[in-house]
Amino acid sequence: MQKTAGILAALLLMAGVAQAETLTLSDSLNRARATNLGLKATSYEETMAQDQIDVARSARLPRVDLQAGYTAQQAAQGFSLGPVSAETQDPDYAFLNFSIYQTLYDFGRTKTRIEEAQLQRQAAHYGYSGAEQDLFLQVVRAYFGVLEAKKLVEAANDELAQMTAHRKTAQALFDEGVVTRNDLLQAEVRVAAARQKLLAAQNQVENGWLNLDYLIGATPGFRAELTEDFRIGGMPAAGERVDFSNRAEIQAQRQVVSIGDLAVKEAKTNYYPEFFLRLALDYQQNSKVTEPAIMSATVGFKVNLFDGLATTARVREAVKARSRDEARLRDLETRVALELASAQNDLRVAKERITVAEKAIEQGVENLRITRDRYQEKVGTATDVVDAQTLLTQTRVDYFQSMFDYQVAAARVKRAIGEL
Structure with missing residues (x-):
């Protein structure tokens, strides 16, 4: 029965692994484009700008106004002769x-406002x-x-x-009376320190996933298998003249x-x-006059003679x-060129760091290996073994960091030229 249960558990585990979702960088970028709320909020800017075009164009159409009401006075107006x-x-x-107002000509004011709205x-x-x-760079x-x-x-x-293996070796040598208790205590401390590093690294993974889930619009508990086969090609060489039109x-x-x-x-x-041009109908209820409704048509012009400068x-x-916007454009072009040069240097x-780390x-x-052998042969010290292991771990960390720094730097180059 226990054997059958073990087989079932193994099959369930294998099925779970087989069904684990694979998430590529391309998938992540597509998810971010489709679901990121910050990007969605930005998308409203363009639709709002389209509405401003319609507002500007409305000046070419007639304005129609209607006003009606009822007035109660203390006394009727009259005259004395x-x-x-x-x-x-x-x-x-x-x-x-009721009035209809149509602008006939305004020396290009309406046309200019429409063009401004279109550029907006x-x-x-x-x-x-x-x-x-x-957003794409954040996802990368x-x-x-x-x-x-x-x-x-x-x-x-x-x-x-x-470190655990080294502790066992130190324990065995201590039991033989070959090394002092200090070696064993040092090994215990190093095992504890290694566990602390492991916990910190695991926490970094979880926090990284929370950030990635937010960017791609996934639930906070979403996890998948990430691939490492993404490569960014077609990048400009250092010193090459770049057109930033993209x-x-x-x-x-x-x-x-x-x-x-x-x-x-x-x-x-x-x-x-x-x-x-203005067409109007004015009506006022008045039993004292023969024509309470007046229709009129006016062609005219209006101009401001003085408005306080x-x-x-x-x-x-x-x-x-x-002039301010022109200066901002020149500054932006300079900053983008600096951004590209910095990314190329980091790339x-x-x-080079990858080559050195390998x-x-x-x-x-x-x-x-040599240091551990020397320690087991009672030639080296426990400190030498610990230092050698720490050095190897740091070298591996440097390699991993440089490998992924290379990918991010490549993405930054693409971002600088607007092609990420």
């Missing part, structure tokens, strides 16, 4: 006003793309952060196993500069008149805002 007095209206009356929509679109790229960091943390768990497990933030800022040009143009149109101030403000250094691991393994 010598000894004769007469009322000119009823004391209480209903009224109605394009800027919002590029802003969304930039936010998406930032989190994804490889989990992989790195899992490797650190493996290294910590290996160190714990090695960088969304730069495209968005260029749209903002263009909006500044239009804002200056729009501000200047306030110096010019606006020609309009507000228009002049708005033009100056628009010019300065445009190069990480690649060689160091081989040397560390051999050093530990």
Whole structure:
């Protein structure tokens, strides 16, 4: 019966492993694009900008207004002519006003506002793309952060196993009376320290998963098998001239500069008149007159003659805002170039670190073997063994960190040129 139960348990375990979901980096990026709430919130900016286009276009359509009500007065209005007095209206009356107002020509003000709104929509679109790229980079960091943390768990497990084996050796030698109790105590302390490292590494894995789950819109308890076969190709070489036209933030800022040009143009149109057509129907209930309803048609223009120099101030403000946005564009281009150069340097250094660490691991393994043999032969000390194991563990940690730093640096290069 126990044998049958054991077989069933093994089969269930194998089935669970077989059904474990595999999560690639590409899957993670797609999940983040589809479910991340921060990115979804940013997507509303473009739809809101589209609504602003409709608002600007509304100025080309007629404005239709209707006003109606009922007025109760203390006394009716009237007039006096010598000894004769007469009322000119009823004391209480209903009224109605219906008008259609159509702008005929405003020297390009409406056209400019529509163009501004269209550029705002394009800027919002590029802003969304930039936010998406930032999210992708966060996902890359989190994804490889989990992989790195899992490797650190493996290294910590290996160190714990090695320290436990060393403790057994020290215990055996102590029992033989070959070494002092200090060697055994030192081994016990090192085992405890290795357990502490293992717990910290396991906690890092869990925290990394929580961050990754948030970014990809998964439940906090979601876990999967992560793959390490992701490679980013087609990156510019160090010193190569790069066209940053694919960088969304730069495209968005260029749209903002263009909006500044239009804002200056729009501000200047306030110096010019606006020609309009107005059709109206005015009705006022009044038993004293023969025609309570008046229909009218007006063609005219309106222009501000003096507004306290507000228009002049708005033009100056628009010019300065445009200069500010141009300076921001130049600064952004400089910062992006710096971002690319920094990422390329980190990529190069990480690649060199991988090569150095690979060689160091081989040397560390051999050093530990020799040191352990010397200790068992009563030539070396327990401190030598502990130091050799600690050095090997640190070398492995350096290798894992450099390997995943290389992947993140490659993603940063892609992010800098807007192609992640």
